[in-house]
Amino acid sequence: MAQKDAKVQDLSQESVMFMKRYSAFAVAREAARYHSGWERAWRSPMPKKSYDVIIVGAGGHGLATAYYLGKNHGITNVAVIEKGWLGGGNTGRNTTIIRSNYLQDPSAAIFEKARSLYETMSQDLNYNVMFSPRGVMMLAQTQSEIRGYLRTAQANALQGVKTEFITPARVKELCPIIELSGPRYPVLGALWQERGGTARHDAVAWGYARACSDMGMDIIQQCEVTGVDQADGQVTGVKTTKGDIACKKLGVVVAGHSGVLADMAGFRLPVESIALQALVSEPIKPCMDVVIMANTVHGYLSQSDKGEMVIGGGTDGFNNYTQRGSFHHAEETVRALVETFPMLSRLKMLRQWGGIVDMTGDRSPILSSTPLGGCFINCGWGTGGFKSIPGSGWGMAELMAKGSSPLTDAFGLNRFAEGRFIDESVAAGVAH
Amino acid sequence: MLILDCPYCGTSADETELSPGGEAHIKRYGPGSSDTDFEGYLFGRENPKGVHFERWRHANGCGKWFHAARCTMTLEVFGTYAAQTFEPPQEIKDKISAKRPGWSWRDFS
Ligand SMILES: Cc1cc2nc3c(=O)[nH]c(=O)nc-3n(C[C@H](O)[C@H](O)[C@H](O)COP(=O)(O)OP(=O)(O)OC[C@H]3O[C@@H](n4cnc5c(N)ncnc54)[C@H](O)[C@@H]3O)c2cc1C
Ligand SMILES: [Zn+2]
Numbered sequence: 001m002a003q004k005d006a007k008v009q010d011l012s013q014e015s016v017m018f019m020k021r022y023s024a025f026a027v028a029r030e031a032a033r034y035h036s037g038w039e040r041a042w043r044s045p046m047p048k049k050s051y052d053v054i055i056v057g058a059g060g061h062g063l064a065t066a067y068y069l070g071k072n073h074g075i076t077n078v079a080v081i082e083k084g085w086l087g088g089g090n091t092g093r094n095t096t097i098i099r100s101n102y103l104q105d106p107s108a109a110i111f112e113k114a115r116s117l118y119e120t121m122s123q124d125l126n127y128n129v130m131f132s133p134r135g136v137m138m139l140a141q142t143q144s145e146i147r148g149y150l151r152t153a154q155a156n157a158l159q160g161v162k163t164e165f166i167t168p169a170r171v172k173e174l175c176p177i178i179e180l181s182g183p184r185y186p187v188l189g190a191l192w193q194e195r196g197g198t199a200r201h202d203a204v205a206w207g208y209a210r211a212c213s214d215m216g217m218d219i220i221q222q223c224e225v226t227g228v229d230q231a232d233g234q235v236t237g238v239k240t241t242k243g244d245i246a247c248k249k250l251g252v253v254v255a256g257h258s259g260v261l262a263d264m265a266g267f268r269l270p271v272e273s274i275a276l277q278a279l280v281s282e283p284i285k286p287c288m289d290v291v292i293m294a295n296t297v298h299g300y301l302s303q304s305d306k307g308e309m310v311i312g313g314g315t316d317g318f319n320n321y322t323q324r325g326s327f328h329h330a331e332e333t334v335r336a337l338v339e340t341f342p343m344l345s346r347l348k349m350l351r352q353w354g355g356i357v358d359m360t361g362d363r364s365p366i367l368s369s370t371p372l373g374g375c376f377i378n379c380g381w382g383t384g385g386f387k388s389i390p391g392s393g394w395g396m397a398e399l400m401a402k403g404s405s406p407l408t409d410a411f412g413l414n415r416f417a418e419g420r421f422i423d424e425s426v427a428a429g430v431a432h
Numbered sequence: 433m434l435i436l437d438c439p440y441c442g443t444s445a446d447e448t449e450l451s452p453g454g455e456a457h458i459k460r461y462g463p464g465s466s467d468t469d470f471e472g473y474l475f476g477r478e479n480p481k482g483v484h485f486e487r488w489r490h491a492n493g494c495g496k497w498f499h500a501a502r503c504t505m506t507l508e509v510f511g512t513y514a515a516q517t518f519e520p521p522q523e524i525k526d527k528i529s530a531k532r533p534g535w536s537w538r539d540f541s
Pocket of ligand 2: 438439440441442443490493494495496
């Protein structure tokens with residue numbers, strides 16, 4: 001066993017030095033030799049005794065934080081510790097909607113930073129994340145939604161985020177399968193962000209993991225953090241199922257498990273963990289090339305590259321760590337969407353699953369230092385944090401390296417004590 | 433589907449009949465309290481992975497508020513009890529102790 005491990009270690013060291021780039025040439029070369037030469041995308045080392053920085057949670061946000069610590073701040077003595085498999089949390093369970101049409105300035109800044117980084121992510125990471133800026137449309141189906149979205153469109157104009165409020169006729173032009181006339185909720189218009197879209201969720205996690213590993217960082221999977229060590233109010237390391245590991249700084253990026261980690265570190269969070277679910281239909285021919293969100297009836301829809309209709313709905317109303325949602329929510333979502341997209345009624349649903357999302361009171365995330373010195377937290381992305389992964393990683397890395405970042409300063413934990421909320425209940429009141 | 437027995441009308445009510453009311457036994461702080469206490473009351477939550485106490489309303493039934501003791505990790509229900517109490521009844525605490533020895537939640541155990 002020990003020998004086997006040593007061998008794995010050796011192989012992994014080798015690949016640090018000779019990480020091959022993906023290219024058209026590489027595909028052709030591998031095609032010619034029966035794809036025998038592809039190497040592992042990242043190493044799977046055993047943990048070292050200590051690191052400068054430990055990130056707990058290898059979801060998109062944790063991996064992006066590690067990546068930008070290395071890329072922007074030259075900090076590469078980093079471990080990312082994951083209790084399951086990387087990308088297996090919400091990152092690999094989400095419906096991948098990417099947009100930045102939020103109301104408040106701090107949100108627009110971090111979400112638009114993220115969206116713009118998605119535009120070049122495949123090139124930056126040398127990994128195809130299949131970013132597809134196909135356009136995102138948020139339907140207005142009540143008068144108050146019209147007012148809300150007109151306000152958002154104007155806020156976006158001031159923030160330099162390109163969105164527009166469009167007419168029902170334009171909605172129909174962009175999405176022919178939509179039923180505009182109701183019966184319960186007619187389509188009265190929509191907030192349209194042309195450069196919003198989707199990306200391949202796993203690829204985002206895998207691409208960052210590969211790039212982190214390439215910089216010499218250790219991604220340690222199947223290793224659960226079970227305790228946070230501290231001395232004199234400073235973090236000194238973590239206890240894990242693979243032993244104690246020391247660190248100078250700790251980044252907690254565990255979404256639904258933030259409360260559990262905060263408990264280990266000795267503080268409380270204004271966060272509740274609840275289940276959000278999604279489902280996909282059988283694959284069908286291309287019928288919809290935009291993303292549509294219908295917040296009044298609680299449903300959103302896009303078509304995957306495989307042809308499946310990807311559907312997301314509302315959250316449960318109670319605390320839950322089981323990664324499965326209540327059946328009646330899936331039922332409500334489908335019922336609502338069938339009303340707006342009658343052709344869906346003939347589709348069979350193939351799979352349904354849930355993720356545990358971390359909800360804050362103002363529906364905005366927390367990127368912050370904590371009462372424990374050297375310990376930082378990135379959480380509260382709730383139902384909408386896939387779209388923000390690169391921006392969040394960028395800001396979190398700067399926060400951890402320098403103690404402050406223009407992207408994250410407004411999202412500190414202290415905003416709850418100070419009553420300085422970043423209210424995004426219009427933009428994020430429904431799952432997305 | 434989550435099923436809770438309403439301690440008032442006795443109905444075994446499924447989730448669609450109930451509306452969730454969040455964490456139970458929260459101590460309210462008002463004017464004159466410290467900022468930390470007030471913040472804790474408004475926003476601080478236990479959010480435990482395991483034993484939890486919550487408020488629920490039998491909304492599409494008798495309309496009354498009540499308490500439930502539940503496990504957020506397995507969705508197991510330990511019991512429900514009346515709303516007019518600051519603490520879960522001993523009988524429910526004993527039930528939890530039988531199934532989750534050594535449990536604790538805020539000051540209860
Ligand atoms: C059904 C669904 C649909 C969604 N749709 C969208 C959408 O369309 N658009 C959008 O922008 N967002 C969406 N989201 C939200 C988005 O998925 C999340 O906000 C985002 O993925 C969070 O990423 P993360 O890296 O913070 O968390 P995660 O990806 O959950 O990663 C956290 C990791 O921490 C690990 N971890 C936890 N505890 C420990 C421990 N003790 N030790 C070690 N590791 C630990 C977990 O195993 C997990 O892998 C959706 C979410 C769900 C559930
Ligand atoms: Zn009742």
